[in-house]
Amino acid sequence: MEMKMSCVCLVLGLVLLMTISSDAEPHGAGHPVLCCFSFSNIKIPPDIIIKVEKTPSECPKPGYVVTTSKSKFCKHEINGLAS
Template identity: 45%
Template sequence: MWCRLKLSQTTETAHYQSLRINFKSEIMRASSLCLMFGLVLLMAWTSEAQPVAHAVPESCCFKFIDFQIPASKIKSALKTSSHCPVSGIVVTTPRTEFCVRPDEAWIKPVMEKQLR
């Protein structure tokens, strides 16, 4: 066969290796294309999900204070969303916000005053 084609075995081997390299690069291109398509699809899917994610509340309480805040310092007191894992009250002062347990005796009059 080598004689009929008038090719040396070295040339044929080099051609075969060249084809093998090209075949590998085609596989790499195809896998890269699939990866890019998958990433674009994932980005499109997650970007559509964000406007629907209203179930995630803006603020939840995870750490609660163990001291009383004077009523004169409290600017506002708001209950956390029912979607939070633990119910709490976010108390805002002029400087910062604190989380208070709703069963604390001192916060109940503050909450009742805000309802009026």
């Protein structure tokens, strides 16, 4: 029984060591982080917009990420902003 427990502890320790020393990235190498999968139709007043970024060409749907002080919105086009 002691032999089984020491083997289990050794295997768990090795798995923990492999997990800690892993070079894996959360999104993988070269994967765009900023993609839109659903889009908002609300009008956003220009005075609350902090930043507008075009999504990378690798994203499945083209669009723009509009950042305000409270949230981020995905828009199909920038013409949809409030005037």
